Amino acid sequence: MSNPMMSRRGLLAAGGGLSLAALLAACSDDSAAPKATAGGGQSAAALALSLLLPGDVPAGWDAVLAEVNKKLQADLGFTIKPQFIPWTSYGQQALLKFTAGEKFDTALQARWLNMTQLAASGSIVELSSLLSSGKYPNLAATIDPKIIELNRWGGKLYGLPQINSVARFHHFSIRQDLAEKLGMSDIADFEGLEKFWYDVKQKNKDIIPIGISSRMPKLLVAWNPVGWLNPYMWDNPTMSIASFTGDSLNFVLAADGKTSGSSNPIPWWEAPGMVDALRLIRKYYQDGLINKNALTLDSKALDSQFKAGRVATGWAMTDGLSSTALPELTKSVPGAMLANVMPLKGGESAKPYQTFQSDNFVVFNAKGQSNEKAMQLQDWVSIKENHDLLNYGLPGKDWNAIGDDKYEKVSTYTFPGFALAWRAKLERRIKDMTESETKWFDWAQNIDNFTVDPYASFVPDPEPIKRENTQVTAAMTQFANPLFIGAVDVDQGLDKLKKALDRAGLAKVQAEMAKQADAYLKGQ
DSSP states (O other): OOGGGGSSSOOOOOOOOSOHHHHHHHOSSSTTSOOOOOSTTOOGGGOEEEEEEESSOOTTHHHHHHHHHHHHHHHHSOEEEEEEEOHHHHHHHHHHHHHTTOOOOEEEEOTTTTHHHHHHTTOBOOOHHHHTTSOOHHHHHHSOHHHHHHTOBTTBOOSEEOOSSSSOOEEEEEEHHHHHHTTOSOOOSHHHHHHHHHHHHHHOTTSBSBOOOTTOGGGSSSOSSOOTTOHHHHHOOOOEEEOSSTTSOOEEEOTTHHHHSOOOOEEGGGSTTHHHHHHHHHHHHHTTOBOTTTTTOOHHHHHHHHHTTOBSEEEEETTSOGGGGHHHHHHHSTTOOEEEEOOOTTGGGOOOEEOOOOSOEEEEBTTSSOHHHHHHHHHHTTSHHHHHHHHHOSBTTTEEEETTTEEEEOSOOOOOGGGTTOOTTTOOEETTOOHHHHHHHHHTTOGGGSEEOTTTTOOOOOGGGHHHHHHHHHHIIIIIHHHHTTOSOHHHHHHHHHHHHHHHTHHHHHHHHHHHHHHHHHHO
16 A cells, blocks of 8 residues: 555545536637736746645655756746645645635646536636647647547546556555465455455454555445445446545446436445445454544555554555555565455456546646646656656655666655656656556556446536535435444444435435436437
């Protein structure tokens, strides 16, 4: 488990604005976007783009930023002034900055954050005309046109996808040294993972078998493409799941929707395997496999605990970055090893659903100083030398190059590249990437290893049920999160959740989801 665990999901989603449908009709070109200006009467040379980035300020950031700005000033005539916002408040703070009309230039956004609402309210810029202008050749050369097309919403491009693999699939990073000691050298299925967790609990009482942070509950049972602790979904990774906003209620959509014309969305608990997963997780919680403070433990604190050797299993993504935890882990636990476990039935031949939509986007603030210069920045970080400087730090001080595609990490500098400068064609692999992570990272680069989700580009518009969705989201936070981590009795907890959702307007939200998903199917 590495810093990427802190970088994807689980921040508060709220807000609203104009309907997405209205915006799609009105925003057919870039004419409404702010023109290139220095802003505030400054000279062009004095312009500093303001960027919203998640997490803490990286160690050694001042020296890296000085070098970045020196090169930017020389190359493009402006600098950058990033604002780092802790993950615990990034979602709400970024949304508030947008709605307050602050004049920052770019930000990390995603569907799991507030991007749907921001697009609907006209707060972010539609980028098609800028991208197609031909002025940004380095950017165009490093982001596959297929990825751009797969990340359009209703034909519109509201952000630049930041990816370092074609497909995004969360899974498990485990302490392989513990598995070896327990006689489990090769864990390939969920049953094997469960045995590993119970053996760790029995024989390593000072180690938490499954580490969960406060941002992870919604990932555990009903998530796309699989619920992290849902064995049924690992065996059947072909469910289509949709929600109006990141923390709202997930609906499971009909698998035969393309042929029947009906999406028939049902609340997640009505789908196969969901309640069974709740009961299993409840057992894990009661048996002490899951940390009791999961609802309040910050993801950074959990990451530190993993690197200190106090957690046996963490969250991982197919981004090749789990192995970056090894240097710190082995300092704490000499001889420690890591392995990535993807417990799909059928393994690499499983062909699970994938939407191919990016987890992370750079979006442009409609009230920013200069969209053109923000695009110039994206083009600039698409040059290998600049990309490496920002993502890995100062050569020789923070990292050493190993050939053209690998690097050795020599400091603790960690920049959230996924929020500004990930380019699949430029990413270096860490020198010590484990064999198992290499296998799954390579697997995630091949689009043919996946089945395109029948609802892959369906993006629900929350505006028609904005009030009800806000209430549903509040109910999910209060009643579903304790249920998801196993902290409450399943029957009682699910009953309370259902009643709260009914009061919040579940029927109206479900009807609107059906209306929009059916319209999407018809359009296909």
